[in-house]
Amino acid sequence: xxxxxxxxxxxxxxxxxxxxxxxxxxxxxxxxxxxxxxxxxxxxxxxxxxxxxxxxxxxxxxxxxxxxxxxxxxxxxxxxxxxxxxxxxxxxxxxxxxxxxxxxxxxxxxxxxxxxxxxxxxxxxxxxxxxxxxxxxxxxxxxxxxxxxxxxxxxxxxxxxxxxxxxxxxxxxxxxxxxxxxxxxxxxxxxxxxxxxxxxxxxxxxxxxxxxxxxxxxxxxxxxxxxxxxxxxxxxxxxxxxxxxxxxxxxxxxxxxxxxxxxxxxxxxxxxxxxxxxx
Amino acid sequence: xxxxxxxxxxxxxxxxxxxxxxxxxxxxxxxxxxxxxxxxxxxxxxxxxxxxxxxxxxxxxxxxxxxxxxxxxxxxxxxxxxxxxxxxxxxxxxxxxxxxxxxxxxxxxxxxxxxxxxxxxxxxxxxxxxxxxxxxxxxxxxxxxxxxxxxxxxxxxxxxxxxxxxxxxxxxxxxxxxxxxxxxxxxxxxxxxxxxxxxxxxxxxxxxxxxxxxxxxxxxxxxxxxxxxxxxxxxxxxxxxxxxxxxxxxxxxxxxxxx
Numbered sequence: 122x123x124x125x126x127x128x129x130x131x132x133x134x135x136x137x138x139x140x141x142x143x144x145x146x147x148x149x150x151x152x153x154x155x156x157x158x159x160x161x162x163x164x165x166x167x168x169x170x171x172x173x174x175x176x177x178x179x180x181x182x183x184x185x186x187x188x189x190x191x192x193x194x195x196x197x198x199x200x201x202x203x204x205x206x207x208x209x210x211x212x213x214x215x216x217x218x219x220x221x222x223x224x225x226x227x228x229x230x231x232x233x234x235x236x237x238x239x240x241x242x243x244x245x246x247x248x249x250x251x252x253x254x255x256x257x258x259x260x261x262x263x264x265x266x267x268x269x270x271x272x273x274x275x276x277x278x279x280x281x282x283x284x285x286x287x288x289x290x291x292x293x294x295x296x297x298x299x300x301x302x303x304x305x306x307x308x309x310x311x312x313x314x315x316x317x318x319x320x321x322x323x324x325x326x327x328x329x330x331x332x333x334x335x336x337x338x339x340x341x342x343x344x345x346x347x348x349x350x351x352x353x354x355x356x357x358x359x360x361x362x363x364x365x366x367x368x369x370x371x372x373x374x375x376x377x378x379x380x381x382x383x384x385x386x387x388x389x390x391x392x393x394x395x396x397x398x399x400x
Numbered sequence: 401x402x403x404x405x406x407x408x409x410x411x412x413x414x415x416x417x418x419x420x421x422x423x424x425x426x427x428x429x430x431x432x433x434x435x436x437x438x439x440x441x442x443x444x445x446x447x448x449x450x451x452x453x454x455x456x457x458x459x460x461x462x463x464x465x466x467x468x469x470x471x472x473x474x475x476x477x478x479x480x481x482x483x484x485x486x487x488x489x490x491x492x493x494x495x496x497x498x499x500x501x502x503x504x505x506x507x508x509x510x511x512x513x514x515x516x517x518x519x520x521x522x523x524x525x526x527x528x529x530x531x532x533x534x535x536x537x538x539x540x541x542x543x544x545x546x547x548x549x550x551x552x553x554x555x556x557x558x559x560x561x562x563x564x565x566x567x568x569x570x571x572x573x574x575x576x577x578x579x580x581x582x583x584x585x586x587x588x589x590x591x592x593x594x595x596x597x598x599x600x601x602x603x604x605x606x607x608x609x610x611x612x613x614x615x616x617x618x619x620x621x622x623x624x625x626x627x628x629x630x631x632x633x634x635x636x637x638x639x640x641x642x643x644x645x646x647x648x649x650x651x652x653x654x655x656x657x658x659x
Contacts, residue, residue: 127561127566127567128488128567130566130567131484131487131488131567131568132484132488132489134480134484134567134568135480135481135483135484135487135488135567135571136480136481136484136485136488136489136494138476138477138480138481139477139478139480139481139484139498139538139542140481140494140497140498142473142477142534142535142538143497143498143500143501143535143538146513146516146531146532146534146535147497147500147501147509147512147535148497149516150509150512150513150515150516151508151512153512153515153516153519154508154511154512154515157515166518167518205410206410206413206414206417207414209407209410209411210410210411210414212407213407213408213411214411227643227644227647228415228418229414229418230643231640231643232418232419232422234592234596234639234640234642234643235422235596235635235636235639235640236595236596236613236616236632236635236639237596237598237613238598238613238616238617238620239425239616239632239635239636240421240422242425242616242620242624242628242632243421243422243424243425243632244421245620245624246421246424246425246428246436246437246624246629247420247421247424249437249624251435251437251438252437253424253437256437256438281417281418281421284414284417284418288414338505339505339506341505342505342506342507342508344507344599345598345599345617349617349620349621359507362507362511363507366511366514366603367603372515375511376511376515379507379508379511382505382507382508383505383508386505
């Protein structure tokens with residue numbers, strides 16, 4: 122068998138099965154969702170193939186646009202909190218002795234490998250009316266607070282679920298830093314804070330960006346956490362999409378919302394790549 | 401290096417934040433009372449009730465069926481794809497497509513598959529979930545196997561080809577044995593991801609008997625009981641053991657590789 126024929130046969134044998142699977146169950150479905158955004162809804166779900174711009178008009182209706190903006194805010198707040206908690210943690214882990222480093226890292230990812238629904242459920246137990254946090258407050262004579270079913274509870278659940286995704290890239294970025302850089306900065310008379318601001322932080326920007334993206338993306342499109350911890354009042358884009366597909370049966374509008382979700386994430390990805398290249 | 405004592409505050413706060421909710425969950429699973437919130441003494445009764453709950457037991461069986469099915473699909477297709485991408489093409493586009501299911505929000509993949517299944521009028525059930533889980537699990541297997549491939553020595557494969565073996569024979573007798581640890585790691589990852597997956601299963605299961613995460617989800621929406629805590633405690637124990645065992649195994653594998 123000739124070499125080039127062997128290569129072509131190899132490419133065919135190895136690439137065809139997986140790529141066929143991806144085309145049928147990934148690309149075709151995504152193309153369908155994309156195409157549904159310009160069609161009308163069917164009476165009992167599905168789609169009627171007549172063009173309309175109605176879905177996009179509804180998207181900019183304040184009723185729905187506010188939900189998109191609200192979701193962006195919640196995801197942003199979640200990301201900032203995760204960054205503020207994750208950076209010092211990752212920084213300290215990076216400086217632990219080798220054995221403790223591994224243990225500390227495993228301890229960070231361990232909760233992440235347990236069932237997602239269970240982790241969210243734990244927060245219902247903690248925050249609900251007769252829950253632990255309120256029992257603790259009672260000891261200090263503080264009246265029970267409405268902790269569950271609001272945006273604060275959503276943010277708590279999101280930070281809890283995705284914090285490991287922030288700590289890991291931060292750790293990788295901080296650990297790569299040459300400790301001599303910080304020593305040089307200190308020897309030249311810079312205070313700890315100045316060294317952090319002028320040396321450590323700028324050099325770990327790629328880690329900050331990756332971690333932020335890892336937290337922001339699943340937070341923005343989440344529907345389980347707002348549904349279980351946010352109650353009926355606080356809707357996020359994910360809840361809207363879920364509603365359109367599973368209860369309202371308006372697949373074209375649901376698809377348009379999903380397209381908006383993807384568009385926001387694409388913008389962020391491109392921005393991240395751009396900043397990372399300049400950093 | 402100077403380490404500020406002040407840094408230990410957020411450091412420990414992070415770990416308390418991560419483990420306190422889990423600890424509360426486990427303590428409450430041993431509650432003798434009816435409430436999921438107030439502790440009234442030790443009891444194992446909720447664990448007993450768990451075993452007699454058909455919905456939960458069926459959920460466990462369905463979850464295992466889906467996880468095994470999608471892991472088989474993902475491992476076979478993902479391994480082939482990884483070898484194909486690493487050895488037979490330089491296309492950046494194919495690379496991106498193969499990683500896409502791992503990066504795409506699960507909700508988007510879920511509605512895409514729902515729309516697609518609706519279009520081909522497939523009756524939804526466990527097999528539609530298996531096919532759906534196969535999509536993202538394959539991306540993870542392919543990524544893990546590729547990492548292993550990029551570190552592998554290609555001279556053996558070249559020698560095999562120079563001696564006249566075709567691509568399939570080279571793959572079966574040289575590449576596959578070299579890749580085995582990566583394939584096992586990828587398969588374990590696929591299996592674990594499928595066990596826990598909720599969103600895609602929720603959209604693609606239709607009216608069929610649900611998987612465990614969906615059972616738990618509907619139980620929670622109905623109301624919280626210590627029974628869910630008991631179930632949670634068992635699941636926590638299972639995944640903690642699996643992660644720690646996996647950690648040990650990779651360590652052993654690494655030290656063997658170094659010998």
